[in-house]
Amino acid sequence: MKPETRKEEIIKTAAKLFKEKGYSAVTMRDLAKAMGIKAASLYNHINSKQDILKSIIISIAEEFTNGMNEIKSSNLSSINKLKQVVKLHVNITSQNTYGMASLNNDWMHLEDKLDYYLELRSNYEDQFRSILIEGINNKEIVDSNVEVMLFSILSTLRSLYLWIPKKEALNIDELSKNLSQVLINGINK
Amino acid sequence: MKPETRKEEIIKTAAKLFKEKGYSAVTMRDLAKAMGIKAASLYNHINSKQDILKSIIISIAEEFTNGMNEIKSSNLSSINKLKQVVKLHVNITSQNTYGMASLNNDWMHLEDKLDYYLELRSNYEDQFRSILIEGINNKEIVDSNVEVMLFSILSTLRSLYLWIPKKEALNIDELSKNLSQVLINGINK
DNA sequence: TTTTTAAACTAACACTTGTTAGTTAACTTG
DNA sequence: CAAGTTAACTAACAAGTGTTAGTTTAAAAA
Structure with a gap:
């Protein structure tokens, strides 16, 4: 479809390297080599190493x-909202496994965009939590420790980038369904 | 109790810094400053930066x-074995939240100990998986996708280091119970 | 054809990196 | 007290860091 710009190529390659070794361990010379050019040439397309990280994460x-705003403003049941959240994570992650690694592991190197990122993340968690609480109040969800439920589900969803790439011939819809099943109904028979 | 050796102090401080910024972003001068000494002085106690990481992770x-070997060789039911695994993670993580961060995020910088680490991890996952399969065979565990169950539970347990520190006055036993409840029985009412 | 643009290059910079060598001062042990 | 040990220090180095300046080349636009 749309022919990727050189800048987009660089950012994509960077994300790949960042996933393998982490932001700090990847040098501009590593990135240049992966692109088949010299380090200085990168600066014809990007402003700084920092900027690459920002682009990826933000x-x-x-x-x-x-995605979360859309789900929150829908009038689905709480359980179905959760299923939509699972789908949201599976979709974004399967389209950008490299970037998700940076988001999870290298956000602390964001510098001037750090506060903005932390705010987004905090708001996201608040909205996630409120879906759970809503579900408890209308008897859809079992009334146990909200924080444990929240972080249990969120941890799994945030780790998706680690094992989605391993599943070849992956069916996104099936994965979402399986995940929802396990996260919502557990594994007990 | 036992008075910590200087070397142990350094490793502990390093683990703390590694959690905050990642192994690669922490310099020996950072570590020295955190210890209140000069960088060169660190080498009276440790061999290299690499060595510190090895100590922490391995x-x-x-x-x-x-822990897993002990659980596997017990004759508990499959569900109870899983509960023991949850306990194992909660115990180790609560005693070493900093080290768990390195284990999760910086294992790729292990160099000569990398293969050994990967073998341990792979074996651990195999044993975890075999508990699930055993549980399915004897009808304790629902017969759905084993890999999804495995990585869903394991992702949560591996992320414990991220939020155990936030819970002040944390009751380890209660957390283990809550977690087992959510992971095994789900959140559906 | 001339001009502009995109994208590479070489060379260099100022700074930071992990680490070594050699020294010094204060305790502990014989 | 003498000898050894522990743990700090200063000074330095060789390699690697992100980045800038200025130049070249080939394709696209005028």
Whole structure:
């Protein structure tokens, strides 16, 4: 479809390297080599190493924010909202496994965008929590420790980037369904 | 109790810094400053930066291996074995939240100990999986996708280091119980 | 054809990195 | 007290860091 710009290529390659070794361990010379050019040439397309990280993380974080807002403002049942959240994570992650690694592990190197990122993340968690509480109040969800439920589900969803790439011939819809099943109904018979 | 050696102090401080910024972003001068000494002085106690990382990660990985071996060789029901695994993670993590961060995020910088670590991890996952399969075979556990169950539970347990520190006045036993409840029985009413 | 643009290059910079060598001062042990 | 040990220090180095300046080349636009 749309022919990728050189800048987008660089950011994508960077995300791949960041996933393998982490932001700090990847040098501009590593990135240049992966692109088949010299380090200085990168600066014809990007402003700084920092900027690359920002591009990667902030765009994904905003995707999550937008997705969550949509789900929150729907009039689905609480359980179905949760299923939509699972789908949101599976979709974003399967389209950007490299970027999700940076989001999870390298957000602390964001510098001037750090506060913005932390705010997005905090808001996201608040909205997630409120879905659970709503579900408890209308008897859809069992009334046990909300924080444990929240972080249990969220941890799994945030780790998706680690094992989605391993599943070849992955069916996104099936994965979402399986995950919802396990996260919502547990594994007990 | 036992008065910590200088070396142990350094490793502990390093683990703390590694959790905050990641192994690669922490310099020996950062570590020295946190210890209140000069960088060169660190080398009276440790061999290299690499060595510190090894100490942190390998010791924890072996703790997990030993714990899992014990659980596997017990004659508990499958569900009770899982509950013991949850306890194992909560115990180790609550005693070493900093080290768990390195284990999760910086294992790829292990160099010569990398293969050994990967073997331990792979064996651990195999044993975890076999508990689930055993449980399915004897009708304790619902017969759905084993990999999804495995990674869903494991992701949560591996992320414990991120939020155990936030819970002040944390009751370890209660957390284990709550977690087992959510992971095994789900949240559906 | 001339001009502009995109994208690479070489060379260099100022700074930071992990680490070593050699020294010094204060305790502990014989 | 003498000898050894522990744990700090200063000074330095060789390699690697992100980044800038200025230049070249080939394709696209005028």
